[in-house]
Amino acid sequence: MSLVREVETLLAPGGRLSQRWPRYEERTVQRELALDIARVVEQGGVLLAEAPTGVGKSLAYLLPAVLHARGGERRVVVATCTRSLQDQLFERDLPALLEAVDLRLPCARLKGKQNYLCPRALQQTDGRGAEEDETLDELRRWAAADEEGDLDRFPASDPEAMRRLRGRLGADPHACTMLTCRKGRECYWVRARRAAAQARVVIVNHALLAISGEVEGLLPDFDVLVVDEAHRLEGVLLGQLEVAVSRNRVEEVLRLVGTGRRRGNRAAAPRGNPAGLLARVRGFALPLFTAGKGSASAEREELDALAARVAHARGDADRFFEAIEPRGERHEVYGARERYRSALELIGRDLAPLEAILSHCNRFARSLHLLAEDLDSLRAGETADDLVGELEQAGGRFAQLGADLGHLAEATHRDWVYWRSAGGRGVELHGAPVSVGDHARRLVIGRARSAFLTSATLSTGGDFGFLAERLGLGESRGLPYETASYPSPFPLARQMKVFVYEGGGSEAEAVSEVVAALALATGRNQLVLFTAHERLRRVRERLLSSLEASGPLLAQEWDGPASLLAERFRLERGAVLLGVQSLWEGVDFPGEALEILVVAKLPFSVPDEPLVEARGDRLREQGLDPFQHDAVPEAVLRFRQGVGRLIRRSDDRGVLVVCDPRLVTASYRRAFLESLPVAPERTRDARALAAGAARFLGVPAGAAETVAPLSPPTPGAPADPGSVEWP
Numbered sequence: 124m125s126l127v128r129e130v131e132t133l134l135a136p137g138g139r140l141s142q143r144w145p146r147y148e149e150r151t152v153q154r155e156l157a158l159d160i161a162r163v164v165e166q167g168g169v170l171l172a173e174a175p176t177g178v179g180k181s182l183a184y185l186l187p188a189v190l191h192a193r194g195g196e197r198r199v200v201v202a203t204c205t206r207s208l209q210d211q212l213f214e215r216d217l218p219a220l221l222e223a224v225d226l227r228l229p230c231a232r233l234k235g236k237q238n239y240l241c242p243r244a245l246q247q248t249d250g251r252g253a254e255e256d257e258t259l260d261e262l263r264r265w266a267a268a269d270e271e272g273d274l275d276r277f278p279a280s281d282p283e284a285m286r287r288l289r290g291r292l293g294a295d296p297h298a299c300t301m302l303t304c305r306k307g308r309e310c311y312w313v314r315a316r317r318a319a320a321q322a323r324v325v326i327v328n329h330a331l332l333a334i335s336g337e338v339e340g341l342l343p344d345f346d347v348l349v350v351d352e353a354h355r356l357e358g359v360l361l362g363q364l365e366v367a368v369s370r371n372r373v374e375e376v377l378r379l380v381g382t383g384r385r386r387g388n389r390a391a392a393p394r395g396n397p398a399g400l401l402a403r404v405r406g407f408a409l410p411l412f413t414a415g416k417g418s419a420s421a422e423r424e425e426l427d428a429l430a431a432r433v434a435h436a437r438g439d440a441d442r443f444f445e446a447i448e449p450r451g452e453r454h455e456v457y458g459a460r461e462r463y464r465s466a467l468e469l470i471g472r473d474l475a476p477l478e479a480i481l482s483h484c485n486r487f488a489r490s491l492h493l494l495a496e497d498l499d500s501l502r503a504g505e506t507a508d509d510l511v512g513e514l515e516q517a518g519g520r521f522a523q524l525g526a527d528l529g530h531l532a533e534a535t536h537r538d539w540v541y542w543r544s545a546g547g548r549g550v551e552l553h554g555a556p557v558s559v560g561d562h563a564r565r566l567v568i569g570r571a572r573s574a575f576l577t578s579a580t581l582s583t584g585g586d587f588g589f590l591a592e593r594l595g596l597g598e599s600r601g602l603p604y605e606t607a608s609y610p611s612p613f614p615l616a617r618q619m620k621v622f623v624y625e626g627g628g629s630e631a632e633a634v635s636e637v638v639a640a641l642a643l644a645t646g647r648n649q650l651v652l653f654t655a656h657e658r659l660r661r662v663r664e665r666l667l668s669s670l671e672a673s674g675p676l677l678a679q680e681w682d683g684p685a686s687l688l689a690e691r692f693r694l695e696r697g698a699v700l701l702g703v704q705s706l707w708e709g710v711d712f713p714g715e716a717l718e719i720l721v722v723a724k725l726p727f728s729v730p731d732e733p734l735v736e737a738r739g740d741r742l743r744e745q746g747l748d749p750f751q752h753d754a755v756p757e758a759v760l761r762f763r764q765g766v767g768r769l770i771r772r773s774d775d776r777g778v779l780v781v782c783d784p785r786l787v788t789a790s791y792r793r794a795f796l797e798s799l800p801v802a803p804e805r806t807r808d809a810r811a812l813a814a815g816a817a818r819f820l821g822v823p824a825g826a827a828e829t830v831a832p833l834s835p836p837t838p839g840a841p842a843d844p845g846s847v848e849w850p
């Protein structure tokens with residue numbers, strides 16, 4: 124039986140799934156999607172499928188995937204965007220499906236290296252305080268019985284202590300390898316890769332998929348690839364390929380080697396030991412060298428030289444980063460980011476500070492490697508082996524730092540964009556490919572015979588060209604694709620009401636007026652989405668006093684990270700959550716958790732942001748208008764993602780308020796309006812808007828609380844920034 128036919132039979136009313144799952148309901152759109160996927164899996168090719176919330180995408184792709192994977196030497200890789208979705212697929216959806224269709228298949232989940240407990244780090248880490256000590260004991264007991272060592276799954280009784288410890292306990296994503304570590308057999312990361320190599324279905328996340336093409340053997344070969352939440356793949360690829368060097372990064376590696384001054388004589392001192400690696404080599408290894416070779420004078424001299432070099436390296440790093448600080452004015456919203464196109468533009472003619480740091484990196488890399496080789500040759504037991512591994516890792520980090528800094532300072536890759544930035548983390552150098560399309564096509568999507576990419580938002584006005592271009596797909600590039608869009612199973616036109624608020628003198632004024640009026644009239648949960656932290660701050664300031672008598676006001680970063688605030692928001696009623704980037708997508712607020720969504724501004728990228736500018740240059744070279752071909756489709760996709768937070772279930776009702784009149788007045792408005800299920804109502808009256816929203820949501824009269832009048836703007840506060848925006 125063909126795969127398509129088999130999928131059809133299993134999903135049909137009275138088929139196996141309905142027999143096994145009492146609550147199973149055949150969904151027409153889900154069936155169509157599953158059949159389309161089965162066809163692509165059978166015939167090969169790339170399918171971009173836009174499937175809205177509620178279709179039941181996971182079952183639609185998992186069913187053909189597992190049926191395909193059971194035969195011959197086939198392997199399916201499924202990539203989800205987040206680790207929590209990865210866990211959900213692996214622990215819940217996949218086992219339930221395999222059981223329902225009576226299949227036994229080796230399946231594995233593989234995450235990024237740093238998510239796995241590193242046994243060597245666990246052995247070397249001491250807690251800083253009683254809470255961390257207790258958490259470490261708990262972790263040791265858990266690790267002794269756990270097969271996977273996946274730190275996401277460790278049920279810490281003190282999550283805060285675990286959060287502090289986590290960075291010290293995970294496998295080092297940059298430097299540790301089987302060659303530099305003797306704990307291969309105990310290593311969870313090694314085990315996880317081995318399990319993936321033997322599995323027929325491997326569940327990964329985008330980040331791991333993104334780097335898998337460049338890291339030999341990270342993922343075994345596969346013939347079918349499924350990418351869920353595919354609209355986020357480009358951003359993840361970009362994040363993985365971006366190279367950055369900061370003063371902090373230099374300091375991190377210098378701290379790792381330490382000053383060489385001894386604090387105790389333990390080779391197995393904690394990683395965070397301020398005395399560092401050089402001191403431990405001195406304390407532990409010098410006696411071994413003396414015993415083994417009769418003298419350790421060469422090693423002692425080398426350690427002294429390296430220790431002296433640490434201080435020089437710090438000074439040179441300070442000079443270098445001071446010299447490259449962006450000279451342009453710091454934008455009040457976006458900080459200082461300055462693009463540069465050559466080494467001359469970055470550092471001028473004085474190359475001395477750069478050359479000094481590169482020479483330090485070289486010297487540390489080489490010397491640490493030689494020390495490791497010397498120590499290794501003594502064959503002095505397990506502790507010495509561990510120290511050898513640490514020396515190799517530290518050497519590797521210096522080598523990588525030198526290579527990255529050299530690349531960023533030269534700025535010679537034609538297809539890359541380079542910039543320096545100055546913000547809360549100090550001065551940083553960055554470089555990233557202008558487009559990740561080549562990488563995505565060659566090393567990710569093109570690796571599979573059949574690739575299926577899905578999300579609720581892949582197109583703008585039904586056109587998939589923008590996203591396909593960003594992912595390097597297309598006939599002309601040798602990787603043609605087909606597309607499919609599926610209708611929402613929800614009656615969205617009845618579930619949603621949309622307003623455009625055209626009142627308010629500035630963005631902050633408009634948003635705070637609307638939010639306060641809505642809180643007063645409805646008392647329902649509101650999510651307010653911003654495009655920049657500074658804009659969020661202005662509105663927060665205004666709302667702090669006006670919402671006093673209402674529900675809680677939660678602001679991303681001020682009151683906690685997005686994930687924690689999202690959890691809290693779900694449990695609150697009458698709350699206002701102010702969010703930026705990460706809350707535009709990937710968060711689920713079903714039912715009463717979210718009934719009002721306020722979009723402060725259409726989510727355009729900043730045109731003079733280096734990457735956006737570089738993409739614009741490219742398009743101009745091709746005779747295309749960057750605004751029409753890049754800015755608008757990108758903003759529409761982001762807008763659709765944001766709006767998608769509102770209706771998550773068939774019985775949800777929600778009000779969308781867009782505080783940006785451009786939605787109904789700009790020349791490009793159609794692209795945005797087409798993504799809404801109903802036409803918006805325009806108003807300049809915040810109270811009338813709020814009353815309309817309350818009626819739509821069925822709020823009983825007088826149910827909401829009293830809200831104090833709006834606070835005036837802070838005297839002297841600058842007007843909303845707008846100078847660098849698209850029209």
Ligand code: SF4
Pocket residue numbers: 240241242243244293294295299300301304305306307309310311312313
């Ligand atoms: S290879 Fe060694 S250092 Fe790396 S994660 Fe495994 S145990 Fe830790």
